[in-house]
Amino acid sequence: MEGRVYLVGAGPGSPDLLTLRAAELLQQADVILYDQLVPVRILDWANPQAERICVGDLPGKHAEKASQIQQRMVAAARQGKRVLRLKGGDPLVFGRGGEEIAALRAAGVPYEVVPGVTAALAAGAYLEIPLTHRHFASALAFVTGHEAPDKAEPPINWRALAQFPGTLAIYMGLCRLPQIVAALLEHGLSPDTPAAVVSRASWGDQRCVFARLADLDQARRQAGLESPAVILIGPAVGQRTPQPWSEQRPLFGQSVLVTRPRHQAAGLIRRLEQLGAIVHHWPAVAIREPEDFSELDAALDALAQGRWDWLVFTSVNGVHGLLRRLWHKGGDLRTLSKVQLAAIGPKTADALHEYHLRADLVPEQTFSSEGLAAALGPRVAGQRVLLARADRGRELLREELLRSAAEVRQVTVYRQTDDEPPSPQLLQALRQGNIRWITLTSSNIARRVLAFCDSPIRQRIRQGEIGLVAISPETGSVVRAAGLPVAAEAEVYTEEGLIAALIDCVRKHRGIPADSPKAVPTEPKVENAPKEEE
Known part of the structure; x- marks a missing residue:
């Protein structure tokens, strides 16, 4: 297979601004060389088997690193590998893409260039700054604030830029902002020209400052804005919207820790990011297959023989675990033709739909063991019930159903195990109060999270500086049993209910009246979104 290099723009920061082609190539790549400013979240789209190299970690100065990057790209492509060179923004807008293209051409390596959203365009869109305007700006110029010291051409013509229409x-001009402003003023640009500095455009922690050109550096310093940032100067900047849509999102600027298992977190993370949050992820638990399938295999054989009247699923993981094993054993949906199916909630029922199965019973309102027991209890009198569940969880459902059923048996279809401990960086962020909210989507996850909450973290929780948001009263009770407060509890025990509880809590802390309109964007359909937890 012929190797190829792809120079790909990762966009300004928000994963939602990644192009479809970029996402496709990430999934296919064998080697990924990515810039230090590329968010780690972008790599969630990457092929899990791909070799990942952060070019910022390569030894040497910029020039030495550039040579190493080119050598690695060429060497990997010659080995027949698909090499992805992932750059922040657009690869050909101050991204040294031209130099890397020249190296690839000289080596005879085939390549492709994929554009990305550059920072200035993101700043314009997310802050509603019209970069061009029929009455105020007929052109847009991209300018570097940091020229190469060995550049052969004449330096930037600030006189011409001061007269730019x-x-x-x-x-890359923040460290030279005083000199840039002085040069433009010296060559005749009005000190009253509208200007802005935008840091981390499109991110949840996006920040900006607006001022007249003459005051821009002072305003930037007072606001504490640092790189990466883009500077925008011109009359059209003055036509900005005072309250842009991006900063009106209900979770804008809120730092949230998601603790769902790795394979279930993507939907919740994306939803929170779209609502404006800065999302951190630590999978507190992992979902794994049973160590021994003998019990599950015997239960599947009994289902095929019609020995069970009801098969009950208490989570999405249970649906996938049982039906994957059924297929592996050589069975199919005909095995379940003689049994009625119950699901703990609509998301678990949706998982059954993926296998072209329809739940015979789903609780109407309370998606918990209590709600399922109340709905199913009257239907199972004198019947045999099989519960497909995790290896650890509450006994409430089995005990309640035994009041009327002839037999209730539990079978383990998946295991919940402790995942890797949180990183030292994450624990430090919690100790310093840099994470505002922690989402808890099951009792087991809550126990695992609390096990790593040391005294400084618990003190911040007690003082309300870190809020714990629980998906249900059952999950909240684990927190209260540990002597800690629950900031919010979902009224509907689903991911959507959890997000709604978080938004209400944020509104309360911001002092927004409960009866004011809630500007919550319509939720998009997200593939493989996480569902009710057991």
């Missing part, structure tokens, strides 16, 4: 978008 449009908007200046200056990259």
Whole structure:
């Protein structure tokens, strides 16, 4: 197979701004060389088997690193590998893409260039700054604020830029902002020209400052804005919207820790990011297959023989675990033709739909063991019930159903195990109060999270500086039993209910009246979104 290099723009930061082609290539790549400013979240789209190299970790200075990057790209492509060179923004807008293309051409390596959303365009869109405007700006100029010291061409013509009939978008210029402002003023640009500095455009922690050109550096310093940032200068900047849509999102600027298992977290993370949150992820538990399948295999044989009247699923993981094993054993849906199916909630019922199965019973309102027991109890009198569940969990459902059923048996279809401990960086962020909210989507996850909450973290929880948001009263009770407060509890025990509880809690802390309109974007359908937890 012929190797190929792909120079790909990762966009300005928000994973939602990654192009479809970029996401496709990430999934196919064998080797990924990515810039230090590329968010780690972007790599969630990557092929799990791909070799990942952060070019910022390579030894040497910029020039030495550039040579190493080119050598690695060429060497890997010659081995027949698909090499992804992932750059922040657009690869050909101050991304040294031209130099890397020249190296690939000289080596005779085939390549492709995939554009990305550059920072200035993201700043314009997320802050509603019209970079061009029929009445104020007929042109847009991308300018570097940091020229190469060995550049052969003449330096930037600030006289011409001061007379430019449009908007200046200056990259990598924050450390030289006083000199840039002085040069533009010296060559005749009005000190009253509208200007802005936008840091981390499109991220949840996006920050900006607006000022007249003459005051821009002072305003930037007072606001504490640091790189990466883009500087925007021109009359059109003054036409900005005072309250842009991005900062009106209900979770804008809120730092949230998601603790769902790795394979279930993507939907919740994306939803929170779309609502404006800065999301951290630590999978507190992992979902794994049973160590011994003999009990599950015997239960599947009994189902095929019609020995059970009801098969009850208490989570999405239970659905996938049982039906994957059924297929592995050589069975199919005909095995379940003689049994009625019950699901703990609509998301678990949706998982059954993926296998073209329809739940015969789903609780109408309370998606918990209590709700399922109340709905199913009257239907199973004198019947045999098989519960497909995790290896650890509450006994309430079995005990309640035994009041009327002839037999109730539990079979383990998946295990919940402790995943890797949180990183030292994550624990430090919690100790310093840099994470505002922690979502808890099951009792087992709550216990695992609390086990790592040391005295400084618990003190912040007690003082309300870190809020614990629980998916149900059952999960909340684990927190209260540990002597800690629950900031919010979902009224509907689903992911959507959890998000709604978090939004209400944030609104309360911001002092927004409960009866004011809730500007919550319509939730998109997310593939493989996480569901009710057992």
